[in-house]
Amino acid sequence: MARLIFLGRLEDIAGTGEMSVASGPVEHILAALDPALAVQLLGEKVRMALNGRLLTDMGGIVLGEGDELAFLPPVSGG
Amino acid sequence: MARLIFLGRLEDIAGTGEMSVASGPVEHILAALDPALAVQLLGEKVRMALNGRLLTDMGGIVLGEGDELAFLPPVSGG
Amino acid sequence: MADVRLAESALDPVAEIAAFNARYPTSGGIVTFLGQVREGGGVEALELKHYGPMTLPGMVELARITQARWPLEGLLIVHRSGIMCPGDPIVLVAAAARHRRDAFEAADFAMDHLKSESWFWKREKTANGWRWIEPREQDHDDLERWR
Amino acid sequence: MADVRLAESALDPVAEIAAFNARYPTSGGIVTFLGQVREGGGVEALELKHYGPMTLPGMVELARITQARWPLEGLLIVHRSGIMCPGDPIVLVAAAARHRRDAFEAADFAMDHLKSESWFWKREKTANGWRWIEPREQDHDDLERWR
Numbered sequence A, B: 001m002a003r004l005i006f007l008g009r010l011e012d013i014a015g016t017g018e019m020s021v022a023s024g025p026v027e028h029i030l031a032a033l034d035p036a037l038a039v040q041l042l043g044e045k046v047r048m049a050l051n052g053r054l055l056t057d058m059g060g061i062v063l064g065e066g067d068e069l070a071f072l073p074p075v076s077g078g
Numbered sequence C, D: 001m002a003d004v005r006l007a008e009s010a011l012d013p014v015a016e017i018a019a020f021n022a023r024y025p026t027s028g029g030i031v032t033f034l035g036q037v038r039e040g041g042g043v044e045a046l047e048l049k050h051y052g053p054m055t056l057p058g059m060v061e062l063a064r065i066t067q068a069r070w071p072l073e074g075l076l077i078v079h080r081s082g083i084m085c086p087g088d089p090i091v092l093v094a095a096a097a098r099h100r101r102d103a104f105e106a107a108d109f110a111m112d113h114l115k116s117e118s119w120f121w122k123r124e125k126t127a128n129g130w131r132w133i134e135p136r137e138q139d140h141d142d143l144e145r146w147r
Helices: A009-014 A026-031 A035-041 B009-014 B026-031 B035-041 C013-023 C055-069 C100-116 C137-144 D013-023 D055-069 D100-117 D137-144
Strands: A002-006 A018-021 A047-050 A068-072 B002-006 B018-021 B047-050 B068-072 C002-007 C029-036 C045-050 C072-080 C082-084 C089-097 C120-126 C129-132 D002-007 D029-036 D045-050 D072-080 D082-084 D089-097 D120-126 D129-132
Touching: A002 A009, A009 A035, A026 A035, B002 B009, B009 B035, B026 B035, C002 C055, C013 C029, C013 C072, C013 C089, C013 D013, C013 D029, C029 C100, C029 D013, C029 D100, C055 C072, C055 C100, C072 C100, C089 C100, C100 C137, C100 D029, C100 D100, D002 D055, D013 D029, D013 D072, D013 D089, D029 D100, D055 D072, D055 D100, D072 D100, D089 D100, D100 D137
Parallel strands: A002 A068, B002 B068, C002 C072, D002 D072
Antiparallel strands: A002 A018, A047 A068, B002 B018, B047 B068, C029 C089, C029 D029, C045 C082, C045 C120, C072 C089, C120 C129, D029 D089, D045 D082, D045 D120, D072 D089, D120 D129
């Protein structure tokens, strides 16, 4: 199993901050989600981090056992 | 009588912060001072204020009874 | 030496500033920035979410970059997460330096980056419910000044 | 509303900052600058002289100009005169605004002008005796930024 993490407004859209998914290629995992959510996760302003490290290219990512993939919409601190 | 006020390093040079002088034209008053002090008072970085108001041109200033003429060297606050 | 913290509960800016000032008697200038939840304007609450694996490490890296760019004697960055009320402090940055311009610029730089390049997500609650806050155009312009 | 003071005796920056922060809960950002006599470096004492008829009126005018240039909710300027020891506060500026850039710029502007366009004369005492401090070239460059 692997984990998806939804930050900011993506948590509202997903209805949860965190979701367990079967390990495997990210594109398969996304294809199994609610399409309305998947579209948001793939939005051009959403960045992704694998185990706390920002991905510069999501192509070909495969989630292994215990991996955590976070979806990061535009930030707003301070 | 009128008063001359010496600020900053001019106080050290004059040996006093304040001096009573006879009323009259500033050029006469300065001419009666120690020339070493007068030269410093007329230095190009020294500004003058009459009764708390900065003078833009010292030409022709006459000190009347109770007037206060301050000599202001470059400032340094904070 | 940077002091960088993510505060999950109330932050006391006056106590922080007092301790920071006391730590840097050799610094000619100390600049502090306090960001707080505005009272008035209809905001009832504000929530800041963070992401454990990235938020604090990102703040530590920001402190490192800030210290590499200006000759600072001290730097403090404390940022809240969680739910806050109007008037509550959100973020405190303090920079101590021999010369004041370094302290001003470092604090300004750190704030611009906390605002729009750190891993926080902010939403506010008004009479209409919760709403996520997107970064403003101005925030991006502010960042551009440092590039 | 600006609070502008010439302090002839010790100034307590933490108490001032606490009072200022408490006064402006509607301000999103509060920037403070504290200037203090540096410890170390051989300075034993520092004296700031002022000129009664001009110094405080000049500070009040500076506050007016600062408030005219940035939309501030609050501005505090307190400057010491007299003899100070290493570690003692010399000057405190605080600016409160809805948006942080206004607070940063206003505090920075006020400090640049207090430093080299206000009616103060500063001398410091080292093992070699008292010496008057002339403005640095940098202070003039700092001022030029605002013209």
